[in-house]
Amino acid sequence: MTPPAPRYAYLGPAGTFTEAALLACLRELGADTSAELVPYTSVGAALDSVRAASTVAAMVPLENSVEGSVSATLDELAFGSALVIRRELHLPVSFALLGRPGTALGDVRTVASHPHAQPQCRRWLSANLPDAEWVAAASNADAARLVGQGRFDAALAGAFAAQVYGLEILADQVHDVSGAETRFVLVSAPVSPEPSTGSDKTSLVLVIGKDHPGALLEILTEFAVRGINLTRIESRPTGGGIGDYFFSVDAEGHIDESRVGEALIGLHRICADVRFLGSYPRADGARPTLRRGVSDAEYSQAQAWLARIRDGRS
Amino acid sequence: MTPPAPRYAYLGPAGTFTEAALLACLRELGADTSAELVPYTSVGAALDSVRAASTVAAMVPLENSVEGSVSATLDELAFGSALVIRRELHLPVSFALLGRPGTALGDVRTVASHPHAQPQCRRWLSANLPDAEWVAAASNADAARLVGQGRFDAALAGAFAAQVYGLEILADQVHDVSGAETRFVLVSAPVSPEPSTGSDKTSLVLVIGKDHPGALLEILTEFAVRGINLTRIESRPTGGGIGDYFFSVDAEGHIDESRVGEALIGLHRICADVRFLGSYPRADGARPTLRRGVSDAEYSQAQAWLARIRDGRS
Amino acid sequence: MTPPAPRYAYLGPAGTFTEAALLACLRELGADTSAELVPYTSVGAALDSVRAASTVAAMVPLENSVEGSVSATLDELAFGSALVIRRELHLPVSFALLGRPGTALGDVRTVASHPHAQPQCRRWLSANLPDAEWVAAASNADAARLVGQGRFDAALAGAFAAQVYGLEILADQVHDVSGAETRFVLVSAPVSPEPSTGSDKTSLVLVIGKDHPGALLEILTEFAVRGINLTRIESRPTGGGIGDYFFSVDAEGHIDESRVGEALIGLHRICADVRFLGSYPRADGARPTLRRGVSDAEYSQAQAWLARIRDGRS
Amino acid sequence: MTPPAPRYAYLGPAGTFTEAALLACLRELGADTSAELVPYTSVGAALDSVRAASTVAAMVPLENSVEGSVSATLDELAFGSALVIRRELHLPVSFALLGRPGTALGDVRTVASHPHAQPQCRRWLSANLPDAEWVAAASNADAARLVGQGRFDAALAGAFAAQVYGLEILADQVHDVSGAETRFVLVSAPVSPEPSTGSDKTSLVLVIGKDHPGALLEILTEFAVRGINLTRIESRPTGGGIGDYFFSVDAEGHIDESRVGEALIGLHRICADVRFLGSYPRADGARPTLRRGVSDAEYSQAQAWLARIRDGRS
Numbered sequence A, B, C, D: 001m002t003p004p005a006p007r008y009a010y011l012g013p014a015g016t017f018t019e020a021a022l023l024a025c026l027r028e029l030g031a032d033t034s035a036e037l038v039p040y041t042s043v044g045a046a047l048d049s050v051r052a053a054s055t056v057a058a059m060v061p062l063e064n065s066v067e068g069s070v071s072a073t074l075d076e077l078a079f080g081s082a083l084v085i086r087r088e089l090h091l092p093v094s095f096a097l098l099g100r101p102g103t104a105l106g107d108v109r110t111v112a113s114h115p116h117a118q119p120q121c122r123r124w125l126s127a128n129l130p131d132a133e134w135v136a137a138a139s140n141a142d143a144a145r146l147v148g149q150g151r152f153d154a155a156l157a158g159a160f161a162a163q164v165y166g167l168e169i170l171a172d173q174v175h176d177v178s179g180a181e182t183r184f185v186l187v188s189a190p191v192s193p194e195p196s197t198g199s200d201k202t203s204l205v206l207v208i209g210k211d212h213p214g215a216l217l218e219i220l221t222e223f224a225v226r227g228i229n230l231t232r233i234e235s236r237p238t239g240g241g242i243g244d245y246f247f248s249v250d251a252e253g254h255i256d257e258s259r260v261g262e263a264l265i266g267l268h269r270i271c272a273d274v275r276f277l278g279s280y281p282r283a284d285g286a287r288p289t290l291r292r293g294v295s296d297a298e299y300s301q302a303q304a305w306l307a308r309i310r311d312g313r314s
Helices: A017-029 A043-051 A071-078 A122-128 A140-148 A215-224 A258-270 A296-310 B017-029 B043-051 B071-078 B122-128 B140-148 B161-165 B215-224 B258-270 B296-310 C017-029 C043-051 C071-078 C122-128 C140-148 C215-224 C258-270 C296-310 D017-029 D043-051 D071-078 D122-128 D140-148 D215-224 D258-270 D296-310
Strands: A007-011 A036-040 A057-064 A084-092 A096-099 A110-113 A133-136 A154-157 A168-171 A181-188 A200-207 A230-237 A245-252 A273-281 B007-011 B036-040 B057-064 B084-092 B096-099 B110-113 B133-136 B154-157 B168-171 B181-188 B200-207 B230-237 B245-252 B273-281 C007-011 C036-040 C057-064 C084-092 C096-099 C110-113 C133-136 C154-157 C168-171 C181-188 C200-207 C230-237 C245-252 C273-281 D007-011 D036-040 D057-064 D084-092 D096-099 D110-113 D133-136 D154-157 D168-171 D181-188 D200-207 D230-237 D245-252 D273-281
Touching (some): A007 A017, A007 A043, A017 A181, A036 A043, A043 A057, A057 A071, A071 A230, A071 A273, A096 A140, A140 A154, A215 A245, A215 B215, A258 A296, A258 C296, B007 B017, B017 B057, B017 B084, B017 B181, B043 B181, B071 B230, B071 B245, B096 B140, B096 B161, B140 B154, B140 B161, B200 B258, B215 B258, B258 B296, C007 C017, C007 C043, C017 C057, C017 C181, C036 C043, C043 C057, C043 C071, C043 C181, C057 C071, C096 C140, C200 C258, C215 C245, C215 C258, D007 D017, D007 D043, D017 D057, D017 D084, D017 D181, D036 D043, D043 D057, D071 D230, D071 D245, D071 D273, D096 D140, D140 D154, D200 D258, D215 D245, D258 D273, D258 D296
Parallel strands (some): A007 A057, B007 B036, B007 B057, B084 B273, B110 B133, B110 B154, C007 C036, C110 C133, D007 D036, D007 D057, D084 D273, D110 D133, D110 D154
Antiparallel strands (some): A096 A154, A096 A168, A230 B230, B057 B181, B084 B181, B096 B168, B200 B245, B200 B273, B230 B245, C084 C181, C200 C245, C200 C273, D096 D154, D096 D168, D200 D245, D200 D273
16 A cells, blocks of 8 residues: 655645745655645645644745745744744746736736735836736735636736646736845754754744843844854734734754854743744855854863863863 | 815725824824825825825834734835834724625625735634635725625724725624734924934834844944833845845934934944934833933033043043 | 871961961861961962972962952963862951060161052051151061061061061051952862852953954853853963953852853853863852843753754654 | 253152153153153152142053053052053063172072062073072162162162162073063143044043942943954952952043044943043054944044934935
8 A cells, every 4th residue: 555645735826936936845855756735825724734734844935035024924933833944945036927818918907916916016017007907816826816717807926827827928027126036945843953064044933021122132142152143033023012022033053053052042041932943954055154163163172171170170 | 375284195095094093193293184184005105195295294004013014114114215203103903894784794705804904813704704705905994995895795994994985893803812003103204303202212224234144233232332222123125135134123212312313323334324214202101211321411421521531621 | 107287388478368368268177287387488389389289279369459469379370280279268458567575666767568568558657657668578477577587677467477476566457448358269289169059259261362352352241141240350461462461250150050161161162271260169158149041940941942952852 | 041841750760661661752752851850669659749740741660561560550540630641662671680790690699679570580590590589679770779789699670770770780681581571651640632643542440330240341342332442451459348340441542533432431421430541652553453334434424414314304
């Protein structure tokens, strides 16, 4: 009896950038080609499928170089049962205007998209379709689906969505800023992290106590004193009222490295709560420049010295 | 000849929380009751009307205790010609389910709202309308308008929108988290700030240079060394690629206070760019507890002493 | 066959405050009453007797509340083979004017003392012996010995030295500042420190690399980030030229405590050299007020948490 | 009528290194060659002559690369009426063994010197005069004087003292460490500092309040945040008991520079007391490497920007 093919969740529907990211990631990991890809209608639903063990991992967007962090992802990872990031991918963001076959640009009266896509194409739209009405959709892929059903004339979406929904590319590269990219993460249930590659990131959720104005400076100092750079820091409301935040952070380095481990101990001691969101290889392959005194070798030497002097051997 | 009534912009359409905030603010300011309130379809459009001098000020949402910052507002204030915040207001967030008169809860098949409203009412919806389909709208007020036109069965919106669009409140208080609130700001062209009230905030946009990992720690130190607490800090992408940020910050205190002025000088010296977004009274009326050495009186004494010793009088 | 009585070194000659400190310390330790006390003519010679194992420990002065640190002691502990502080004592400094029996105050033409004693009695001398000449001696006790030999008329020394050298107290309490005290330390070859008492100090020598202007700030940060207060910090020249220093430091806490151990690891990583000079009970019995997050219990919890998440147990 | 020649004080007697420093300094300053040089028997007496206006300035030693700071100088500058440093000089330390003409090395039974000189020549003495007795003198020049009077056989002093006291150089370069040097300072009543040369030092006395363990870190941060390096920091007892210190500090830069002025304002705000001890040209001519944001030009731009935004001009 063959075991069932592994199931992977993603923020759907089919034809989103997230599906494209999941396909690229599975190829890179050499995953079982029989794997089943399951679209979910929200980040929360995709992650809950992992928590419920109905999928082995979920691909979700984390941040976008134009729109910023994807709040839903940050919040869903920060609360509920623990999950960890296993891989990250950066995909270029590239919008096309999709319509039913035969549609001319001049015929487009309504353009649908997720509200996040509209500002990224605003200048193109006002130059090329000044009179078209923009309409909100739950996702860009959903906008494409609705165009396929005839509800709207055109959708802003990835060019690859055309094929999924039987549409044509009316105009490609309609985004205003070139070079935009989205960062996707593959998330699973907690496992022991894969070994350090020398080019890793560690993601954390840091909850500070109430009414503690210097807390962020304290948090940054825990990283700085051990020579660890942060590549992202976001404040997010906890839901407890204006001014009550947690921080979502990406740091250079791997939890198995001494400097990262010691920083995590420091954060655990001073924060109201710390959640580990995984150590995983960096998409950009960048290696940190370690300053004097923070390498694993220097930590080992210092620890051996401490053991000696505690024993009176000096 | 009577001068024309002043015009105020807000993020529309009519019936949004933002309109409610603008009305409350004008009442509090004792503004001309003949003032004209002009709805705009986006934060950018509302702020641009101020930049173009077609309105004297605009009311826009800045952050929400559940959903976090309103990225569009942060970004629109950070770029383009300079604007300053004049007032802030905190309004409780309270969603109602609105439908056409005579609609029974059991008849609701489709519920429209801005994508941000849906997660705030998710639990109520799954408990009370498990089979209804949720549909995206450009704003909650727009959702109400479309319900009025018969396009959808119900909308998630503020209860006050019912009257505007001829709807009925099918269910009130349908949000999952009570105590949520939104912070709105009234924004105008640059003016000299009103005098310090002793309970003020100063808002800033801080752009750091590229590849400068310790920059955030430096920025926080400029505040900390002068005893200034931050009440909000957000990282936002500049649009230049993943990992390239600016910071949007609210600090305790008023630009006319010495410690705030000196901190601004420090930030201007170390940041690639600093934009002043205004000093204005705090909505919560909280007064900072000044630590030793940072009051205006202590600054004056120290400056007088420096002048004396530079003169050789010691 | 009886074992030989233990031998203890001290900065002599007999009749110095240092001998008084050694006697008090041995009483407190309940040491063998047959112990032999051996005077040495310099701090270096006393410490070298411990290094050569001809004595089991040496009592030497470390700092004085009027004159400051005893440079010879700081330097002799910092260089040469390692030694550790086992106990500290604070003794009040109290000078008397000693003379041969029968000497009248009016007869005193010459007053001898160590150069450090003269400034501590300057005002008394100019008020009471305005015409007497002051003469340098190698130590106050040596001054008393020379007075006994008839070389000078009077000596500034501890009152207890009168008996040792057959002198009389011509005037007691002749020091200008009351409340002055000297801190003495009992030093031995390296041993594993006695267990923490909850009121301990840890002494260190920290050598920074050349041309490293921010090094002192880095060093202080290693302590501060772990909530460790310093009770003494001295810069001392290394002998390598003006501007080339090492730091001699006393910190609150015991090397067996987690926060102190982690700080030592940090210092070892960033300093050119660290020498451990012992963890020992505080003479004043003061207990540190630990800030949140730095107790041994909080360290243990954080370390257990780190082990769990490294294992994928979260 | 000719005005009287200016009088300069120095730590005497004639023939000390301090006299040599004063002569060199007056030559460098192109001072009146008729100036009168007045020796004083202590640093305190020399400085008091300036306070009493009986001399125009005093030359005193401040620190030695082997023995460390001259406590008497640090303390006398820190207390009493205010004085300022006008110039600094570094002179190499070089000891000779001086005796009466015709003395053979083999005849030397007693060697006199200030107690600070003995440890600097210890190895030479034990190698070449193992049986000679060392005797304390009030200063090295005084030791030479006493040798001239026949009281002792030889003195450790600067070679230039031989001529002053009619002695011969029995052995030159008898110090153990070559390259040692002493830093001397010329001190006057407070005057407006001479203009910045681009290579200056500023000396300060910083008194911290009682029981304020983090004060030193705060003080260093006031310098660090403005990119100012310290070239010397000494803790000195205030006389108020073990553990009660003030700090004597030399910082790079000149009081007329913006970054130094702002740091002084910061120190004045947080310290119990600050005493300015002068801004003066560096003896070594070194120029600080200014980090981004701390030049006078950057301060001016930032101040002009602050004035604009306070005015509402943005």
